Amino acid sequence: MANFLVWVVWFFAAFACLASAVAVVSFSNPFYSALALIGNLASLAVLYLLLSGEFVAAGQVLVYGGAVMVMFLFVIAYLGDRTDQSPWSGGPSWQVVGAVLAGGAILAEICVVVGLKAGGFLEKPQHIGRSFGSPAELGRAFLTDHLLAFEITSIVLLVAAVGGVVLGAHARAVEPDARA
Amino acid sequence: MTTAAWVCLLLPLASAAVITVCGTLIPRRAAAYISTLSTFGAFAAAAVAFAEMWSKSPGHRAATTTSWTWLSAGPYHFGFTLLVDQLSIVMMLIVSGVGSLIVAYSVGYMDGEDEERRFFAYMSTFLFSMLLLVEGGNLLLLLAGWGMVGLSSYLLIGYYQERASAIAAAKKAFVMNAFGDATMALALFLLIQHTGALGYASVFAASPHGGAVANLIALGLLGGAVAKSAQLPLHTWLPDAMEGPTPVSALIHAATMVTAGVYLIVRCHPLFEKAYVIEDLAAGLGAATLLMAGLIALVQTDIKRVIAYSTMSQIGYMFVGAGLGAYPNAMFHLMTHAFFKALLFLAAGIAIHAVVGEQDIRKLAGVGKLMPFTKWVFLIGSLALVGIFPFAGFFSKDSIISSALDHGWYGDVIYAACLVGAFLTGIYAFRLFFIVFTGEPSAFTREHFHRHHGQEGPTSMLWTVGTLGVLSVIGGLLQFAPLWHPLTDWLAPVAAPIVEPTNAEEWITSAVAIAVGLAGIAVAWAIYGARRVAAPRALPALEKKFYWDELYDIVWYRTSDLLARGLYAFVELPLIGGSLAAVGVVFGTGSRELSLAQNGLVRSYALALASGLAVLTVVFLAVR
Amino acid sequence: MHGPDIQWYVVLSAILFATGALGVLLRRNPLIILLSVEIMLNAANLLLIAMSRLHGGEDGQIFAISVMAVAASEVVVGLGLIVAMGRRQVDLDVDKLRTLRG
Numbered sequence: 001m002a003n004f005l006v007w008v009v010w011f012f013a014a015f016a017c018l019a020s021a022v023a024v025v026s027f028s029n030p031f032y033s034a035l036a037l038i039g040n041l042a043s044l045a046v047l048y049l050l051l052s053g054e055f056v057a058a059g060q061v062l063v064y065g066g067a068v069m070v071m072f073l074f075v076i077a078y079l080g081d082r083t084d085q086s087p088w089s090g091g092p093s094w095q096v097v098g099a100v101l102a103g104g105a106i107l108a109e110i111c112v113v114v115g116l117k118a119g120g121f122l123e124k125p126q127h128i129g130r131s132f133g134s135p136a137e138l139g140r141a142f143l144t145d146h147l148l149a150f151e152i153t154s155i156v157l158l159v160a161a162v163g164g165v166v167l168g169a170h171a172r173a174v175e176p177d178a179r180a
Numbered sequence: 181m182t183t184a185a186w187v188c189l190l191l192p193l194a195s196a197a198v199i200t201v202c203g204t205l206i207p208r209r210a211a212a213y214i215s216t217l218s219t220f221g222a223f224a225a226a227a228v229a230f231a232e233m234w235s236k237s238p239g240h241r242a243a244t245t246t247s248w249t250w251l252s253a254g255p256y257h258f259g260f261t262l263l264v265d266q267l268s269i270v271m272m273l274i275v276s277g278v279g280s281l282i283v284a285y286s287v288g289y290m291d292g293e294d295e296e297r298r299f300f301a302y303m304s305t306f307l308f309s310m311l312l313l314v315e316g317g318n319l320l321l322l323l324a325g326w327g328m329v330g331l332s333s334y335l336l337i338g339y340y341q342e343r344a345s346a347i348a349a350a351k352k353a354f355v356m357n358a359f360g361d362a363t364m365a366l367a368l369f370l371l372i373q374h375t376g377a378l379g380y381a382s383v384f385a386a387s388p389h390g391g392a393v394a395n396l397i398a399l400g401l402l403g404g405a406v407a408k409s410a411q412l413p414l415h416t417w418l419p420d421a422m423e424g425p426t427p428v429s430a431l432i433h434a435a436t437m438v439t440a441g442v443y444l445i446v447r448c449h450p451l452f453e454k455a456y457v458i459e460d461l462a463a464g465l466g467a468a469t470l471l472m473a474g475l476i477a478l479v480q481t482d483i484k485r486v487i488a489y490s491t492m493s494q495i496g497y498m499f500v501g502a503g504l505g506a507y508p509n510a511m512f513h514l515m516t517h518a519f520f521k522a523l524l525f526l527a528a529g530i531a532i533h534a535v536v537g538e539q540d541i542r543k544l545a546g547v548g549k550l551m552p553f554t555k556w557v558f559l560i561g562s563l564a565l566v567g568i569f570p571f572a573g574f575f576s577k578d579s580i581i582s583s584a585l586d587h588g589w590y591g592d593v594i595y596a597a598c599l600v601g602a603f604l605t606g607i608y609a610f611r612l613f614f615i616v617f618t619g620e621p622s623a624f625t626r627e628h629f630h631r632h633h634g635q636e637g638p639t640s641m642l643w644t645v646g647t648l649g650v651l652s653v654i655g656g657l658l659q660f661a662p663l664w665h666p667l668t669d670w671l672a673p674v675a676a677p678i679v680e681p682t683n684a685e686e687w688i689t690s691a692v693a694i695a696v697g698l699a700g701i702a703v704a705w706a707i708y709g710a711r712r713v714a715a716p717r718a719l720p721a722l723e724k725k726f727y728w729d730e731l732y733d734i735v736w737y738r739t740s741d742l743l744a745r746g747l748y749a750f751v752e753l754p755l756i757g758g759s760l761a762a763v764g765v766v767f768g769t770g771s772r773e774l775s776l777a778q779n780g781l782v783r784s785y786a787l788a789l790a791s792g793l794a795v796l797t798v799v800f801l802a803v804r
Numbered sequence: 805m806h807g808p809d810i811q812w813y814v815v816l817s818a819i820l821f822a823t824g825a826l827g828v829l830l831r832r833n834p835l836i837i838l839l840s841v842e843i844m845l846n847a848a849n850l851l852l853i854a855m856s857r858l859h860g861g862e863d864g865q866i867f868a869i870s871v872m873a874v875a876a877s878e879v880v881v882g883l884g885l886i887v888a889m890g891r892r893q894v895d896l897d898v899d900k901l902r903t904l905r906g
Binding site for chain 1: 807808809810811812813814815816817818819820821822823824825826827829830831833835836838839840842843846849850853854856857858859860862863865866867868869870872873874875876877878879880881883884885886887888890896
Binding site: 778779780782 | 828830898901902903904905
């Protein structure tokens with residue numbers, strides 16, 4: 001029974017994930033695309049929970065959904081919808097064909113590579129304890145095994161903050177550029 | 181003996197080096213005296229070597245000395261070897277002896293020239309090269325000396341470098357000699373291939389007998405000899421070489437360099453005897469040359485050119501002698517010819533020097549009346565040339581002619597040719613003498629003749645010419661084949677003759693030759709001396725020197741020119757130039773095509789990234 | 805608790821990634837392109853966490869958190885650029901930005 005429940009939840013989450021991803025890519029109004037992405041992030045959080053990554057799921061909702069998407073929505077609201085052509089047209093004629101081919105190839109390749117390299121292992125997930133994926137475990141890992149990644153990430157965040165300030169500042173009078 | 185040989189060889193080289201290095205630091209006369217002293221020193225050293233050799237027994241007269249291994253390549257080792265034997269000592273004495281007299285003469289002749297130092301440096305270089313050629317102990321050194329005398333000849337012919345004709349003549353001489361050098365080098369390659377060495381003894385012992393290879397070797401050597409000695413068909417450079425100063429003509433183109441071909445044949449006679457067809461060819465070429473040169477000399481109007489054709493003709497006699505196998509006779513004629521030909525050139529030089537450098541015999545006519553000394557020595561030289569008893573040419577030329585009698589029908593033809601040549605010699609030699617040195621002086625001569633401080637010419641010119649005159653008188657007495665023959669005996673261990681005319685043949689030939697020569701003199705006297713008979717009009721073929729120059733112009737120059745133009749138009753411009761241009765075009769169009777990928781569209785760049793990722797994944801999967 | 809095996813997550817991640825890639829390649833609005841990049845990043849995160857579950861270690865989750873932080877920073881800078889574009893009255897169309905051409 002529990003197994004069946006898990007499968008049902010999984011299907012719903014997966015379906016929502018895929019549908020929202022397609023929606024992000026296909027809406028012409030960027031506001032709708034951003035909202036669809038929020039749905040994508042939420043379903044992904046559910047999937048993380050199914051994989052026992054509780055902290056990561058929480059972080060996903062808080063950071064991505066709470067901060068990143070809010071920023072997106074602010075900017076989209078600020079700028080408005082400036083595209084005056086249909087979203088899919090434009091560009092060289094071979095762009096669509098090439099893109100579909102490349103995307104399909106990447107999809108097939110990921111499956112093939114993972115299947116070839118790790119096919120046997122995928123059947124047997126490890127047995128995990130209760131504290132797997134808990135904040136305590138992750139914290140300990142960050143501050144012991146992956147301390148360097150932790151520190152560098154903090155520097156990246158600092159740089160991004162500085163960059164955001166610089167890019168957004170009204171430093172000097174802005175004249176309209178010639179059309180590119 | 182070998183020390184004396186080294187001294188003899190290196191003194192002229194030292195003087196050339198000193199003159200070159202000191203350059204303008206020494207006065208011009210000093211250069212002249214350095215060169216003259218070095219040449220006399222070389223002659224003294226050669227005389228010392230000769231005396232030492234004389235004191236030894238005939239079997240032990242040869243000596244070789246190697247100073248270091250010059251060339252070492254794989255199994256072949258060639259040393260810097262000098263060979264002093266009976267043959268080379270004869271040549272050394274002639275070269276240094278006559279050479280020192282001519283260099284002393286040119287002290288007076290070249291006085292006042294701006295570039296006197298250059299002249300004497302070149303003369304010393306030439307003497308060194310010629311001595312290297314005759315003293316060389318292996319064919320490699322001979323070839324080295326061969327090439328260097330060609331170089332010295334080029335430098336000296338083109339001495340008056342402001343004159344375009346002199347430069348052209350120098351180039352012509354050098355190119356034709358280079359042809360001979362090439363054939364000689366090919367012969368040397370064959371010798372190395374078949375005998376593995378170039379030293380005389382080993383080559384003569386080991387070279388192949390008969391067959392194509394022996395003929396090719398002999399032919400190659402003959403080619404070099406023909407080019408250097410200006411025989412048919414490589415003779416056209418010698419008359420043009422008269423552009424050089426008169427001492428140069430005397431030394432190089434009469435006494436020494438042009439006789440190097442005869443020396444080569446005599447030295448390498450074992451190789452030629454193994455290829456008797458080529459030896460007969462040498463004799464035939466000599467006979468043809470002596471006739472042709474004699475005919476052309478009948479109509480020349482430049483005094484030096486007449487003497488040049490005479491040289492060509494006399495070397496023809498030497499080739500006949502060497503080709504028939506009468507090696508000592510050929511060397512004897514070489515020696516006497518050096519005396520009287522140098523005498524003729526230098527005496528002509530005195531006349532030229534006295535009449536503001538004029539060389540046309542019609543303008544120089546009658547100068548003999550104003551220059552008696554020159555007239556008499558020129559007469560001595562001409563008589564020696566024609567071969568009248570008791571002057572030098574008589575003794576040497578007749579031995580060669582009589583050697584032709586024992587050679588079958590081929591020898592008889594050559595015999596007849598030589599006698600006709602003697603007749604022609606009489607005519608042209610005395611035509612020259614009667615026009616220039618007898619009769620009333622022409623208007624030109626009267627106007628431009630000037631004495632040199634009361635004498636006919638500078639003292640150095642007069643005593644050297646006088647010495648050569650004495651030698652032309654007594655030099656022939658060295659050998660008179662039927663009665664006494666010290667030279668043949670001297671050379672026998674090295675170059676034994678393979679044909680010995682009988683005494684009867686000698687006497688008969690001598691008589692006929694004298695008669696024929698006197699007949700020629702009589703004809704010349706009738707036309708040019710006493711002016712009883714009008715001079716016949718010159719045939720155009722003779723005046724055009726039998727059209728050899730025109731033939732070579734068409735065969736060599738025009739075809740090369742055509743070939744060069746054709747190659748330029750069809751290979752150089754389209755292929756080579758085109759390929760270079762094509763490289764540029766390829767890069768240009770390639771870049772232009774490739775730059776279409778930089779279209780500025782971000783999305784196409786992203787597509788490139790994605791496609792590249794897809795492809796690379798497959799590649800890495802395949803390669804593992 | 806059983807559920808789908810890990811390979812289901814792998815396939816799902818692959819499809820998400822491909823969808824994001826298509827979005828990047830085929831849309832002209834830079835905002836949509838950024839959103840598609842977010843989709844791709846999330847697909848990678850999903851794969852990382854699935855593998856972490858597979859191996860039983862937290863390394864994958866650590867990486868996923870770092871990826872999230874970096875993605876956030878990248879969005880900051882990207883949106884800053886787009887705002888700057890908008891301030892200069894430039895059309896929000898990547899096809900119009902082609903002065904850097906060869």
